[in-house]
Amino acid sequence: MYKKKIEQYIEAHKQEMLDDICTLCSINSERSAYQEGDPFGEGPSRALAQALKMAEEYGFSINNYDNYVGTADLNDGEHQLDILAHLDVVPAGEGWTVTQPFEPIVKDGKLYGRGTADDKGPAVAALYAMRAVKELGIPVTKNVRLILGTDEECGSSDIEHYYKVEKEAPMTFSPDASFPVINIEKGRFPGHVTASFEVSTENARILSIEAGIKINVVPGKAHATITGLTEEEVRPMAEGVTKETGVQFEFQAEEDAIVITAVGEGAHASTPEEGKNALASLLLLLDRLPFASCGQTKLIHSLTECFPWNDTEGKALG
Incomplete structure (x- = not known):
């Protein structure tokens, strides 16, 4: 009965809706350091203020x-439906063209733009759905509330705060996945793994490894600093790993060390098979290099056994 009216309303307001999405997506709302009044930094607070405006x-x-x-809130009726969206974004990363x-x-x-799909675009779409119902005078008997969070990408402490008082x-749904509905989006192993070993003074050894920007993002880049081996010794091994994984390796000399950068492809952690995990590929390379036997090289070997390249379902972990 109302479907055609709603479709016509959305079409008539299409450009306005796109403009609103672009306004929000122009705000860098990556989480940053706490400051008074801004629990997740200035960016998320600014995006929230703009959306509420x-x-x-x-x-509303x-x-x-x-x-x-x-x-x-759509109206002042009995609270029946929550629409759970968020305005924070994962770090922008590299490779934008x-x-x-x-x-x-x-x-x-x-x-x-960052946030057009996850989740500023869907948040605005939900707002315009509510606008259509409100401005077309479609009769409803209960209230719909659009909830705009600012910390979904880093653990949803925003929603914990909200549900302490509300x-x-x-009924609740989240416009933050694939249409029309997902039942059980993904499984994950949220473990926190630690290890310790004695400091090595051997010549051929790993000095440091760095990778990852967020817990829910497959690393697109990873870095390792090593000493005691030459680029000529490392490069053939790296080329072999590239053939297996598709991850490229870059080298930079630093005094008595070499910085190895693995360049893969990032992906959302719900679809890790769509990326090329730079960290897993880098660990594979490090495990094959002729480092001296010590605690850190044994640890690398253990990591490659537990989290081998392209095992996105935890099979090696059992």
Whole structure:
């Protein structure tokens, strides 16, 4: 009965909706250091303020929960449905070609920019669905609340804060995945693994390894600093690993050391098979290099056994 009216409304407001998405996606809302009044840094708070300003201008009752979460209510009726979205984003990363991450553009029918899909675009789409219902005067008997979080990418402490003072609605959905619904998006092993070993003074050894930007992102780059081996000794091994994994290796000399950079492809942790894990590939290379026998090289070997290249389902862990 109302489907055609809603479709016509959305089509008539399409450009306005795209403009609102671009406004939010122009704000770098990566999590940063806490400061007073900004629990997740200035960026997420700024994005939240802008989104709430939009919602208020469209006639919705809004509330800001200490810059952790913001809400917009469809009406003052009984609370029945929560729409759970978020305005924070994962770090922009490298490799942007069509545009820069916080300079959103529409090209060839697609909207490019950090947050267009996860999750500022869907958040605005939900807001416009509520606008359509409100402005078309479609009769509803219960309230719908749009919840805008600011820490989904780093553990959802924002929502924990919100639910300490508010009750969950009987029904909730999140416009933050594939249409129309996902039941059990992914499984994961959220373990925290530690190890210790004696400091090695052997000549051929690993000095440091660095990789990863967020727990839910497959590393697109990884770095290791080694000493006691030459680039000529390392490069043939690296070429062999590249043939197996597709991950490329770059080398840079630093005094008595070599910095090895593995360049793979990042991916969301829910779809790790879509990336090329730079860290797993780097560990594979390090495990094959002729380092002296010591605690750290034994640890690398253990890691490659437990988390081998391209094992995205934890089979090696059992």
